[in-house]
Amino acid sequence: MLEIQALTRQFGGLLAVNGLDLVVKEGEILSIIGPNGAGKTTLFNLIGGQIRPTAGRISFAGRDISGWPPHAVAKAGIARTFQSTSLFGELSVIENLLISCYCRTRVGLRGALLRSAGFKREERESHQRVRQMLEFVGLDGQEQRRASDLPTETQQRLAMALALATKPRLLLLDEPTAGMNDEEVQGLVGLIRRIRETGVTVGVIEHRMKVVMGISDRVVVLDHGVKIAEGSPVEVQENPEVIAAYLGTEGSD
């Protein structure tokens, strides 16, 4: 569903992503791994429209989305979370979620000023959707809390709920388990699986090998902006190039 061809992004003299070809298949959980500085987050930023590609092509569901602004990418059906959990910190949980209903709602100023029937219906639907999302990620009962007051793991769940409320077909998660203990990681892994069960394709950047091995259908390994391996978790784990990239080959490092 997502096809990336010869994608390149240059920062000054550095090729953060270099001629990358990548396919995300409908319904799978794809993990993207690689050492620090491999270009994983840059890849997500390129797909999400946060930065523009220097060269190459990103197409999603048959449409060329390369260089689209983030809000258009979101509307096209790709949602993402950010590495440092990104929320509307000073707003309440429910306000956070209502904002992410924006791109799937359409009543404009006139409806809002006149409080039209369409406006009221849409507000009801948005609130209902927000309640569903809260329940789905296990945040029900916390509607009125300030997002920034929540513990890290709960914030990550909220970040996922925000992304899901945009009704994506593809969800990109940037290190969702960062800074969490084993129990919390287990909970999030379960949540990611349940997200896939609802028909959403998932791409995830992950550092914990246990998580990668546990949830991925396929794994792509990046190093220095280049794809060095691709395959099932087991295949990738045994690939000598991958081991070299992570541990360093003899002589170097």
Place this chain on the structure above:
Amino acid sequence: MTARQARWLLTCGLLGLGVAVPALISNTYILHLLVMSCIWAILAVSMNLMLGVTGLLSLAHGALFGIGGYTSALLVVRTGMNFWPALGLAAVAGGLGGLVIGLPTLRTRGPYFVISSLCFGLVVQIMMDKWEDLTFGPLGITSIPVASPLPVPGIGRITFESLPAQYYLVLAVLILAVFLVRRVVDSRVGRAFHAIRVNEDLAEALGVPAMRLALLAFVLSGMIAGVAGSLYAMYITYLNPSDAGFWVSLNGILFVVVGGVGTVAGPIVGAFVMTILPETFRLFEEFRLLIFGLLLIVVIIFFPQGIVGGVRRFWRFARRSPERTTPHA
């Protein structure tokens, strides 16, 4: 009594008081101050939509205020147009001004936006000063007529010659402005405005077209500023380029900050306090600005959320309820 009920009661009480004022106060000077307060409050409501809700500190609002004032005053004085359509066109002109100034300036954020909006505002003011054939230049527009009588079905014609009538006019516009802004803010569009203020990158990633919405906020805010300017010109009966100047923007920001950024009541409270209070300092004549400045510093240091925020904090403290998020605006 819940906080909601308390707020309702307070709103109704203040509205009642606002309506009763001309009957209670015969002193024309005080009534004049109240008229000015209402006009400034409309400007403050407009600036709060930008600063408090969308998080954009515009110094072009003096110019938008001036554009509204010049539009309706020139139409009335030069073409003899009726005041009411001229007021509507002042709103349109203010909105257009917001669009034209917003298109280039909204590509920047933070201090860059502040500076660029200031520059565009100054350009507008210079145009008013130099385009003498149209604007009468630095001499300004004199003897701007009072609002034309308004025919109301069932009641007859309302005239606006008297001070109380003008007071009711500006009060009604203020209430209408607050009401409409509330409805916008309490909708998906308004929530998107908040989202831009709090975390623009995340808002974009969640499908909020930030540039388009910031522009919309600028246009709406410009329309309200234009209306305020039009009422000002009509009430003062005189308008010159300095009424479109930097000091108007600065006062607007002052009202919003002192009253309480991002709250509904804040800009109104700020406009009333900052219009009426300095007048009471007249006794101290040359120390007036000094006292004014000190007061401002005290407010900013001890009440970063302004008067309204301070009152809220006190209220919460008095009730000993735990801190919780308050819905914005």
